[in-house]
Amino acid sequence: MASGTALIYDEEMTSHKLLWDDPICDIEVPERLSASYEQLQFYHLVERCVHVPAREGTEEEILLVHSSEHLEVAKSTQTMDEEELKRVSGNYDAFFFHPNTYRCARLAVGATLQLVDSVMLGKVCNGMALVRPPGHHSQRNAANGFCLFNNVAIAAEYAKLKYGLRRILIVDWDVHHGQGTQYIFEEDPSVLYFSWHRYEHQEFWPSLKESDYDAVGLGKGKGFNINLPWNKVGMGNSDYLAAFFHVLLPMAFEFDPELVLVSSGYDSGIGDPEGQMNATPEVFAHLTHLLMQLANGKLCVILEGGYHLKSLSESVCMTVKTLLRDPIPQVTGEMAPCLSAIESIQNVRAAHKPYWKWLMYEDTSFLHNLSTKSHLPKKTNTNPSTDHEDKITNNNEAAKIERFLELHMRNILFPVPPIRTATTQSKASAYLLPAPVCVVKEMDKNEVEALASDFYADLVKEDEPLHSLGSMLAILDKILKKEVCNGIADSPTASASVGVALRYSVRFGFQRVLCVFVGDMQIVPNTQDGKVLVINICEKEQSGKISSKHFISLNWKEDADRSDFFSAALGFILPVAYSYQPNLIVIAVGPNRSIGISGISLLFGLLQGLAESQILAVIEDTDLNLIQNVAKALAGASVSHSGAYVPPTQEKVHKMKILKDQLQQDWKMLQCSVKDGI
Ligand code: Q9C
Numbered sequence: 196m197a198s199g200t201a202l203i204y205d206e207e208m209t210s211h212k213l214l215w216d217d218p219i220c221d222i223e224v225p226e227r228l229s230a231s232y233e234q235l236q237f238y239h240l241v242e243r244c245v246h247v248p249a250r251e252g253t254e255e256e257i258l259l260v261h262s263s264e265h266l267e268v269a270k271s272t273q274t275m276d277e278e279e280l281k282r283v284s285g286n287y288d289a290f291f292f293h294p295n296t297y298r299c300a301r302l303a304v305g306a307t308l309q310l311v312d313s314v315m316l317g318k319v320c321n322g323m324a325l326v327r328p329p330g331h332h333s334q335r336n337a338a339n340g341f342c343l344f345n346n347v348a349i350a351a352e353y354a355k356l357k358y359g360l361r362r363i364l365i366v367d368w369d370v371h372h373g374q375g376t377q378y379i380f381e382e383d384p385s386v387l388y389f390s391w392h393r394y395e396h397q398e399f400w401p402s403l404k405e406s407d408y409d410a411v412g413l414g415k416g417k418g419f420n421i422n423l424p425w426n427k428v429g430m431g432n433s434d435y436l437a438a439f440f441h442v443l444l445p446m447a448f449e450f451d452p453e454l455v456l457v458s459s460g461y462d463s464g465i466g467d468p469e470g471q472m473n474a475t476p477e478v479f480a481h482l483t484h485l486l487m488q489l490a491n492g493k494l495c496v497i498l499e500g501g502y503h504l505k506s507l508s509e510s511v512c513m514t515v516k517t518l519l520r521d522p523i524p525q526v527t528g529e530m531a532p533c534l535s536a537i538e539s540i541q542n543v544r545a546a547h548k549p550y551w552k553w554l555m556y557e558d559t560s561f562l563h564n565l566s567t568k569s570h571l572p573k574k575t576n577t578n579p580s581t582d583h584e585d586k587i588t589n590n591n592e593a594a595k596i597e598r599f600l601e602l603h604m605r606n607i608l609f610p611v612p613p614i615r616t617a618t619t620q621s622k623a624s625a626y627l628l629p630a631p632v633c634v635v636k637e638m639d640k641n642e643v644e645a646l647a648s649d650f651y652a653d654l655v656k657e658d659e660p661l662h663s664l665g666s667m668l669a670i671l672d673k674i675l676k677k678e679v680c681n682g683i684a685d686s687p688t689a690s691a692s693v694g695v696a697l698r699y700s701v702r703f704g705f706q707r708v709l710c711v712f713v714g715d716m717q718i719v720p721n722t723q724d725g726k727v728l729v730i731n732i733c734e735k736e737q738s739g740k741i742s743s744k745h746f747i748s749l750n751w752k753e754d755a756d757r758s759d760f761f762s763a764a765l766g767f768i769l770p771v772a773y774s775y776q777p778n779l780i781v782i783a784v785g786p787n788r789s790i791g792i793s794g795i796s797l798l799f800g801l802l803q804g805l806a807e808s809q810i811l812a813v814i815e816d817t818d819l820n821l822i823q824n825v826a827k828a829l830a831g832a833s834v835s836h837s838g839a840y841v842p843p844t845q846e847k848v849h850k851m852k853i854l855k856d857q858l859q860q861d862w863k864m865l866q867c868s869v870k871d872g873i
């Protein structure tokens with residue numbers, strides 16, 4: 196298994212710059228690159244990455260995507276004087292040439308391909324390339340929107356050709372629509388292109404009809420182009436996460452890419468003059484982390500836009516930190532998508548229903564709203580949070596954002612905990628953990644009694660060994676003291692151990708503990724005034740217990756060797772967990788599990804985005820394969836899902852919808868459609 200994170204940066208790409216006055220292009224400055232790199236140095240992230248040199252992309256590589264005419268025009272600008280450069284630049288919508296632009300653009304292409312090679316050859320697991328000029332607006336025969344060659348599109352064609360890849364996912368989280376990338380892969384089912392973008396009902400640049408949600412691809416490529424237009428400014432963390440949970444991720448898991456490329460523009464972040472959005476830097480840690488669960492972790496992040504230097508560079512740092520598998524900071528702000536975001540999400544889901552099995556059984560009752568593209572009624576009696584004010588940004592606001600970022604980032608870019616995973620399980624620690632493991636001594640009887648005797652009297656039967664608590668408490672203690680990030684305890688009595696763990700962590704001061712039970716377990720009833728949220732994944736209903744705000748029973752049973760659990764994990768568990776914002780996660784795995792090992796691994800992988808990645812696993816099962824997979828997931832290894840996921844049955848989709856309807860008032864990230872008939 197590859198490990199490590201590549202970082203590619205070449206100072207020469209700062210030589211491309213605007214030589215004359217042009218208010219449209221003057222935000223695309225060299226400092227975008229140097230400031231990002233300096234911030235990476237400031238947080239000591241550069242030295243933790245594998246340095247990979249850039250190179251020039253070859254003509255042949257550029258021709259994988261572009262016409263020879265386009266290449267020749269670009270080449271010819273190297274010897275032009277300023278006046279000629281200005282004239283050629285004027286042939287394009289928002290582009291400027293400098294005598295060194297051609298050289299920089301070739302370096303940008305080559306840097307991107309170096310990253311792809313490093314990942315595909317297993318030299319690193321993932322990485323980021325800091326490049327200029329950006330690429331995603333560039334088209335076969337034209338420069339556009341500050342882009343000359345389409346770096347990411349060339350990388351996708353290159354990976355198909357050189358490594359024989361048959362499924363590549365491109366995620367474009369830049370705030371602009373990468374129309375160039377869309378045009379290049381429109382008819383290509385081997386490249387799934389996802390873009391969200393500021394759209395405002397076609398008022399925002401590039402103001403194209405084909406940027407709307409109904410552009411789903413052409414011919415064989417139908418269903419492989421996903422556009423999520425934002426029709427208001429001010430979209431924030433919860434809107435972006437909702438888009439991932441309810442649109443991108445389920446499609447991505449069903450697609451099952453072999454490689455993920457990110458067109459990583461940070462103009463979708465707070466403070467950006469182009470985007471006017473509100474997402475804070477740490478959301479990019481979450482987006483990155485979520486994408487790391489795909490393609491066995493093979494993730495290449497390539498810079499596109501981002502014009503607020505502070506916001507851009509902090510967001511770049513959050514991305515690289517996450518690629519390095521540092522703990523993920525909690526996401527800021529109220530976790531509820533706005534009405535306009537929900538409408539957009541609903542629309543793109545409806546448009547893609549014919550092409551994705553996972554959407555197949557979704558409710559269609561709202562389809563009539565979509566045929567005319569007339570937008571849904573603006574007033575509902577409203578669970579979604581109120582819509583954003585249009586264009587609130589002014590000078591005063593800009594200063595506030597600057598101060599906010601300064602403070603905010605100092606708070607969340609904490610130092611790395613030295614140890615990632617703790618265990619007392621010699622079996623698990625012996626031969627499989629790639630990250631530093633801390634083998635903790637179990638607490639003995641006396642220590643356990645001193646620490647927790649008042650918690651367990653009613654939970655542990657007299658004759659049961661205290662040893663089960665000794666292992667769990669030793670690890671929990673390390674997590675609570677932030678000496679380790681996560682840990683695994685094996686326990687012959689998982690539910691009793693977890694009962695003690697919950698009480699102990701609430702007593703310790705945790706305000707919100709998310710507890711997921713997998714398998715048949717006697718769940719300790721005490722939910723401590725909302726300080727514990729229980730999600731129970733078992734086959735049968737617990738007698739006398741129906742789902743309520745803090746006790747959710749997901750009666751989910753996977754068929755043997757058909758993993759359909761991803762749909763529940765993405766569409767239900769993650770939204771509930773993100774709505775709750777736990778400070779600690781406890782996952783208990785007991786007997787008679789109703790989901791398979793790959794589902795369990797996925798759960799562990801995904802939930803590490805929460806609670807600053809603090810997870811306690813308590814495992815009753817002695818299946819070594821299970822323990823190893825959990826250990827791997829906690830150590831940060833991406834899980835291989837060997838074999839595509841299957842969509843859930845109609846019956847399961849229906850059950851899920853009932854549960855969602857019942858709970859979305861409490862857990863607002865579950866919302867992905869606007870109530871009909873209001
Ligand atoms: N009235 C990237 O973020 N704006 N490109 C043109 C014309 C161009 C953005 C406005 C914005 C290009 C990579």
Ligand code: ZN
Pocket residue numbers: 369370371460462499500501
């Ligand atoms: Zn952009």
